[in-house]
Amino acid sequence: MxxxxxxxxxxxxxxxxxxxxxxxxxxxxxxxxxxxxxxxxxxxxxxxxxxxxxxxxxxxxxxxxxxxxxxxxxxxxxxxxxxxxxxxxxxxxxxxxxxxxxxxxxxxxxxxxxxxxxxxxxxxxxxxxxxxxxxxxxxxxxxxxxxxxxxxxxxxxxxxxxxxxxxxxxxxxxxxxxDDDEGGAMFPTGNKLDALDVPGVGRVEATLINAGNPAIFVDAQALGLHGTELQRDINANAEVLRKAETIRAHAAVAMGLGTSAEEVTRNRPHTPKLAFFSPPASYAASNGKHVTDDQIDLVARIFSMGALHHAMTGTGAVGIAVAAAIPGTLVSRVLGGKSRAAICFGHPSGMLSVGAEAQQENGEWVVRKAVMSRTAxxxxxxxxxxxxxxxxxxxxxxxx
Structure with a gap:
């Protein structure tokens, strides 16, 4: 320098x-x-x-x-x-x-x-x-x-x-x-699915997970959405953004990542991420590419720094892969109650394939590896x- x-x-x-x-x-x-x-x-x-x-x-x-x-x-x-x-x-x-x-x-x-x-x-x-x-x-x-x-x-x-x-x-x-990570274990509340009482929003079912990054996974319906929305549908909608941040901030407190929702919003905008899901559906991606319901296992969207991401964060993809591999999570529920070692999901820019190796050890789920490909x-x-x-x-x- x-x-x-x-x-x-x-x-x-x-x-x-x-x-x-x-x-x-x-x-x-x-x-x-x-x-x-x-x-x-x-x-x-x-x-x-x-x-x-x-x-x-x-x-x-x-x-x-x-x-x-x-x-x-x-x-x-x-x-x-x-x-x-x-x-x-x-x-x-x-x-x-x-x-x-x-x-x-x-x-x-x-x-x-x-x-x-x-x-x-x-x-x-x-x-x-x-x-x-x-x-x-x-x-x-x-x-x-x-x-x-x-x-x-x-x-x-x-x-x-x-x-x-x-x-x-x-x-x-x-x-x-x-247990010694920030936010605690893979499921910091000890549950694969929690019901959160979020002020101004109501009761929200969510999977709170530490995998790749701390993340909160909810149904698209919790935000009043279909799940196939693109950035233009979300990022100009102040009410949806407010609701998403309210859920994210209160869930972060439940994960042990902040002492108050206000503190989370002020000091840690990057994590945890909030993602929402829906069953397979056909839609046009942001570049006009047609994604059909028979090509994907589910539809996923994620918020990043207060706005809908244009595709999918890499750590979000890791978290989705992990949650898909473990029964009882919100993601496995969207998959029809099944766990999958590999899935393909739709995001605003198209599709992405990910996978995770999960197994039970002494009654606890352990994930040894999540895999995906990128370019640079x-x-x-x-x-x-x-x-x-x-x-x-x-x-x-x-x-x-």
């Missing part, structure tokens, strides 16, 4: 991972002090921006594009790199470090290889062992190599991304929560410029 003309000059890479993109940094190039680091990252993204556009920064003014990633070599013998993810609020001075981004996880392996942090074969599949520092979990990325470089172009199509690219295979190891691409590399005197002084950081 150097200074030029009253601006800091910080090495960075702008990458797409899955249906998200963000700015990737080496940890050694950022301040070690958390408050200073967060001020710098907020300013790099262009936040807080009362206009909601992040014009004066690298953020893209959506929950999918206002993200930062910090990578370093890992001191753990079972991992190659440590991966820390920050969800940067657009209008508030908050960097939320409470959860992972499953989509950007797909870019961590390619970044680590291209930046020389991990040795890889000249051709074939490289394996990158990732320590996800936000949620304290291991992830294995399988990255394709050709002629000594990461393959980025290919024919793998990911709904929600306009162009095909090279497949990146991800294995989320032991994705379910444990390096969009730009060089330096991010950050004014030295323009960082906000009242930023809040949700864990780090």
């Amino acid at each position: 150097t200074q030029s003309n009253a601006q800091l000059r910080i090495p960075a890479v702008y990458m797409r991972g899955g249906t998200s993109k963000g700015v990737f940094f080496h940890a050694e190039h950022l301040p070690q002090d958390r408050a200073s680091r967060d001020k710098l990252l907020l300013r790099a993204a262009g936040s807080p921006d009362p206009y909601g556009k992040q014009i004066d920064g690298m953020g893209g003014a959506t929950s999918s594009t206002s993200k930062v990633v910090v990578i370093s070599r890992s001191a753990r013998p079972d991992c190659d790199v440590d991966y820390l993810f920050g969800a940067v609020s657009i209008e508030a001075p908050v960097v939320d470090w409470t959860g992972n981004c499953g989509n950007l996880t797909a870019a961590v392996g390619p970044f680590a290889i291209s930046e020389g942090l991990v040795q890889a074969p000249r051709d074939g599949w490289a394996t990158v062992r990732i320590w996800q520092a936000n949620i304290q979990k291991r992830i294995i990325a399988h990255v394709q190599m050709r002629d000594g470089e990461v393959m980025e172009t290919g024919d793998f199509e990911l709904d929600g991304v306009a162009f095909p690219a090279a497949e990146v295979r991800l294995e989320f190891l032991d994705p379910g929560g444990e 691409r390096r969009l730009m590399e060089g330096f991010v410029r950050v004014p030295t005197l323009s960082a906000p002084s009242d930023n809040r950081s949700a864990q780090a």
